[in-house]
Amino acid sequence: MTAQIIDGLALSKKLRASFKEEVATLTAQGKRPGLAVVLVGEDPASQVYVRNKIKACEDTGIHSVLQKLEAETTQVQLLAHIDALNKDPNIHGILVQLPLPKHIDADTVIEAIAPEKDVDGFHISSAGALMTGLPHGFWPCTPHGCLKMLDDIGYELRGKHAVVVGRSNIVGKPMAMMLLGRSATVTICHSATPDLAAMTRQADVIVAAVGKVNLITADMVKPGAVVLDVGMNRNAEGKLCGDVDFDGVKEVASWITPVPGGVGPMTITMLLANTIESAKRA
Numbered sequence: 001m002t003a004q005i006i007d008g009l010a011l012s013k014k015l016r017a018s019f020k021e022e023v024a025t026l027t028a029q030g031k032r033p034g035l036a037v038v039l040v041g042e043d044p045a046s047q048v049y050v051r052n053k054i055k056a057c058e059d060t061g062i063h064s065v066l067q068k069l070e071a072e073t074t075q076v077q078l079l080a081h082i083d084a085l086n087k088d089p090n091i092h093g094i095l096v097q098l099p100l101p102k103h104i105d106a107d108t109v110i111e112a113i114a115p116e117k118d119v120d121g122f123h124i125s126s127a128g129a130l131m132t133g134l135p136h137g138f139w140p141c142t143p144h145g146c147l148k149m150l151d152d153i154g155y156e157l158r159g160k161h162a163v164v165v166g167r168s169n170i171v172g173k174p175m176a177m178m179l180l181g182r183s184a185t186v187t188i189c190h191s192a193t194p195d196l197a198a199m200t201r202q203a204d205v206i207v208a209a210v211g212k213v214n215l216i217t218a219d220m221v222k223p224g225a226v227v228l229d230v231g232m233n234r235n236a237e238g239k240l241c242g243d244v245d246f247d248g249v250k251e252v253a254s255w256i257t258p259v260p261g262g263v264g265p266m267t268i269t270m271l272l273a274n275t276i277e278s279a280k281r282a
């Protein structure tokens with residue numbers, strides 16, 4: 001079996017076209033969605049992601065503001081920027097690009113964002129809403145993008161076994177909650193899981209979100225499983241790749257996401273969706 005590709009670029013294009021129409025309608029009603037992106041320092045990958053986010057806003061008609069702060073910015077200064085954005089009526093979403101420089105505590109910064117503008121879905125209020133199934137807050141963009149991809153291929157999660165590899169607050173934990181919300185049986189694996197392959201071999205759906213090249217190989221995948229690759233790594237040749245050995249696993253899986261062109265673009269697409277939703281709620 002050769003897996004079918006879940007094309008995150010194509011799905012993003014389709015969704016963003018519908019967002020463009022929605023934004024035009026909101027703008028005509030005087031409710032143009034606005035996103036503020038805050039980047040501290042000069043991490044090269046973060047610069048690319050931030051640029052892509054601003055470009056996606058421009059393409060969709062969303063008002064965007066990029067605040068580039070130098071790496072030496074203090075936590076107090078950053079918190080003052082966030083406070084100003086919290087009070088800005090033209091801004092419906094605030095995003096602080098991660099990772100932050102080591103002298104800044106990311107948790108403190110995330111908690112300073114007004115929950116109603118937390119379009120990254122990282123605030124404790126959004127996390128609590130996801131955990132309890134309440135309809136306020138926002139869902140984190142990367143796992144939400146994964147769920148959208150499963151919906152797009154018409155995959156029914158109810159009763160399926162999903163194995164999430166990775167337990168970060170950004171991907172692993174919220175992904176597990178979203179899958180649970182769809183009545184999947186969910187296993188979360190991490191660095192202390194003794195036999196990862198024994199777990200993944202039982203999975204109907206694997207979400208790999210660790211940041212390790214070739215962590216998931218063909219022998220670890222049940223024939224016909226759906227494999228979503230959230231990893232964003234560089235291999236020994238400097239080529240962008242995920243956590244999954246794509247060439248091997250595609251011969252076993254039924255569906256698979258590529259890197260690049262899979263989950264990554266969907267992260268930005270769901271950020272746009274959250275920003276629009278925030279403007280609608282305002």
Ligand SMILES: Nc1nc2c(c(=O)[nH]1)N[C@@H](CN(C=O)c1ccc(C(=O)N[C@@H](CCC(=O)O)C(=O)O)cc1)CN2
Pocket residue numbers: 048049052095096097098099120141142232240259260261262263264265266267268
């Ligand atoms: N505040 C946030 N920080 C970070 C998040 C986040 O959701 N919010 N996630 C990641 C980085 N990220 C978004 O910020 C992100 C990563 C990758 C992509 C993407 O489209 N990747 C492309 C390849 C891009 C390239 O050529 O380098 C792909 O997979 O096709 C988008 C967003 C950590 N920080």
